[in-house]
Amino acid sequence: MSYTYDYPRPSLTVDCVVFGLDDEDLKVLLIKRGVEPFQGRWALPGGFVHMDESLEDAARRELQEEAGIRPNLMEQLYTFGAPERDPRGRVVSVAYFALVKLSDHRVHAATDAREAAWFSVYDVPRLAFDHADILATAHQRLKGKVRYQPLGFELLPPKFTLTQLQRMYEKILERELDKRNFRKKLLAMELLEELDEVEQDVSHRAARLYRFDHKKYKQLEKAGFNFEL
Amino acid sequence: MSYTYDYPRPSLTVDCVVFGLDDEDLKVLLIKRGVEPFQGRWALPGGFVHMDESLEDAARRELQEEAGIRPNLMEQLYTFGAPERDPRGRVVSVAYFALVKLSDHRVHAATDAREAAWFSVYDVPRLAFDHADILATAHQRLKGKVRYQPLGFELLPPKFTLTQLQRMYEKILERELDKRNFRKKLLAMELLEELDEVEQDVSHRAARLYRFDHKKYKQLEKAGFNFEL
DNA sequence: TCAAAAGTGTTAAAAATACACCCATGG
DNA sequence: CCATGGGTGTATTTTTAACACTTTTGA
Numbered sequence: 001m002s003y004t005y006d007y008p009r010p011s012l013t014v015d016c017v018v019f020g021l022d023d024e025d026l027k028v029l030l031i032k033r034g035v036e037p038f039q040g041r042w043a044l045p046g047g048f049v050h051m052d053e054s055l056e057d058a059a060r061r062e063l064q065e066e067a068g069i070r071p072n073l074m075e076q077l078y079t080f081g082a083p084e085r086d087p088r089g090r091v092v093s094v095a096y097f098a099l100v101k102l103s104d105h106r107v108h109a110a111t112d113a114r115e116a117a118w119f120s121v122y123d124v125p126r127l128a129f130d131h132a133d134i135l136a137t138a139h140q141r142l143k144g145k146v147r148y149q150p151l152g153f154e155l156l157p158p159k160f161t162l163t164q165l166q167r168m169y170e171k172i173l174e175r176e177l178d179k180r181n182f183r184k185k186l187l188a189m190e191l192l193e194e195l196d197e198v199e200q201d202v203s204h205r206a207a208r209l210y211r212f213d214h215k216k217y218k219q220l221e222k223a224g225f226n227f228e229l
Numbered sequence: 230m231s232y233t234y235d236y237p238r239p240s241l242t243v244d245c246v247v248f249g250l251d252d253e254d255l256k257v258l259l260i261k262r263g264v265e266p267f268q269g270r271w272a273l274p275g276g277f278v279h280m281d282e283s284l285e286d287a288a289r290r291e292l293q294e295e296a297g298i299r300p301n302l303m304e305q306l307y308t309f310g311a312p313e314r315d316p317r318g319r320v321v322s323v324a325y326f327a328l329v330k331l332s333d334h335r336v337h338a339a340t341d342a343r344e345a346a347w348f349s350v351y352d353v354p355r356l357a358f359d360h361a362d363i364l365a366t367a368h369q370r371l372k373g374k375v376r377y378q379p380l381g382f383e384l385l386p387p388k389f390t391l392t393q394l395q396r397m398y399e400k401i402l403e404r405e406l407d408k409r410n411f412r413k414k415l416l417a418m419e420l421l422e423e424l425d426e427v428e429q430d431v432s433h434r435a436a437r438l439y440r441f442d443h444k445k446y447k448q449l450e451k452a453g454f455n456f457e458l
Numbered sequence: 459t460c461a462a463a464a465g466t467g468t469t470a471a472a473a474a475t476a477c478a479c480c481c482a483t484g485g
Numbered sequence: 486c487c488a489t490g491g492g493t494g495t496a497t498t499t500t501t502a503a504c505a506c507t508t509t510t511g512a
Contacts, residue, residue: 007240007277007279008280009238009239009240009241010238010241010278010280011236011238012238012239012241012321048236049239049310049321050236051237051239051312051319052312052319053312054310054311054312055308055310055321076307076308078305079284079305079308079323081278081283081284081323082283083280083281083282083283090280090281092241092278092284092323094308094310094321161491162491162492163490163491178475178476178477179491179492180476180477180492180493180494181474181475181476183492183493185473185474202483202484202489202490203483203484203485203488203489203490204482204483204484204485204488204489204490204491205481205482205483205484205489205490205491205492206482206483206484206491207490207491207492208491208492390464391464391465392463392464407502407503407504408464408465409465409466409467409503409504410501410502410503412465412466414501431462431463431510431511432461432462432463432510432511432512433461433462433463433464433509433510433511433512434462434463434464434465434508434509434510434511435463435464435509435510435511436463436464436465437464437465
């Protein structure tokens with residue numbers, strides 16, 4: 001390495017905004033900080049980037065270490081670099097955005113001596129650093145993106161009813177949708193595979209289960225198709 | 230600062246993808262590198278982030294220093310952090326995306342002992358580092374975003390004809406638009422201020438000039454209006 | 459008077475919206 | 486048998502898309 005420059009360097013971290021969905025609300029995963037600064041305050045999971053790992057690898061590693069979570073869907077959100085955002089000095093943080101099926105991850109919420117928990121995004125405690133900004137950015141991104149990319153399926157179990165699907169969109173978009181129009185639109189895309197199964201243990205007529213056809217979506221996408229709610 | 234951790238730190242740079250538009254094409258600003266690595270190769274303008282400046286400030290400073298350019302519109306694009314992207318060692322780069330009115334910036338193209346030039350985005354030389362990826366990401370972002378945000382106006386002079394506006398969209402979207410439908414749609418938004426002026430020095434009927442009403446757009450946006458082409 | 463681009467209206471097709479009822483099931 | 490949510494069809498409005506001719510101006 002003959003061309004090394006040497007400038008003082010900011011520290012580099014990753015932070016993860018992990019969303020999940022349950023019957024009530026859209027939820028976000030938070031970790032209670034065990035060390036200063038902001039000891040005892042809730043924060044987004046995250047930590048320092050190692051020298052030999054990619055940014056996304058760092059985000060996945062931290063999530064695994066701090067909360068035992070391995071999301072299917074993870075993408076870069078935004079990089080936060082205001083000079084005063086961390087009292088330890090100059091720390092630039094690359095934020096990631098992830099969606100998980102809460103059913104898979106409820107149990108693991110507390111792990112590893114750290115305290116981890118899911119909070120409603122509408123009722124979040126005071127957060128460490130600028131994590132409230134990061135969360136707000138992520139929430140906005142989710143609301144914007146869910147309408148023109150089939151992200152939402154990552155929040156649902158693999159088999160779901162059309163009503164579950166509709167509720168998911170209603171919770172994220174924060175508005176009601178018309179049942180018939182919703183179903184017409186979704187089914188017209190032909191991306192939902194109708195299964196020979198119905199939901200179990202309900203005290204009324206059981207709804208049919210569907211599965212999102214990721215493979216077909218990839219094909220259609222290549223051919224210029226645009227998902228749009 | 231009592232809580233300082235010390236990890237080995239990646240270097241942190243910013244890179245800028247600056248787009249401009251002329252009669253032929255969408256153009257991107259490149260700088261010829263004067264030092265190793267990749268000496269003599271064309272690259273995106275950029276450089277190391279100082280310890281006391283924000284990321285966007287760093288991007289603006291580098292653009293000013295390397296090309297004498299101060300864009301009106303600049304936003305964060307993506308952060309590139311693959312471990313092997315820079316032969317000098319671990320360098321993470323926060324990429325920015327900017328649009329300028331070429332008419333304002335043609336002259337300044339070469340400054341400061343460095344060689345700077347505008348290239349058609351469809352005919353770019355081999356670039357240093359992973360700058361081809363960064364450019365591709367930026368180009369994709371521009372194509373996607375121009376349809377649902379009034380970005381394109383930043384590429385045109387303050388006063389423009391409807392035909393200029395249409396050509397701009399056609400060049401960015403890489404498809405033809407219907408003249409009447411285009412005009413109807415744009416004028417229906419009531420965001421174009423019709424001026425009492427027409428273009429000068431043309432050898433045919435002179436077209437009326439319009440101005441984009443940024444202030445009105447801000448208002449409408451707050452009220453829930455969505456720009457959409 | 460001609461070349462070159464400006465400007466303008468209408469129609470048909472498709473998509474979005476609004477809306478109300480019957481059905482199947484379990485308790 | 487009734488409460489609960491599942492499931493379906495149609496009419497109206499709005500939006501989009503396709504398309505051709507007249508006007509103005511300078512050379």
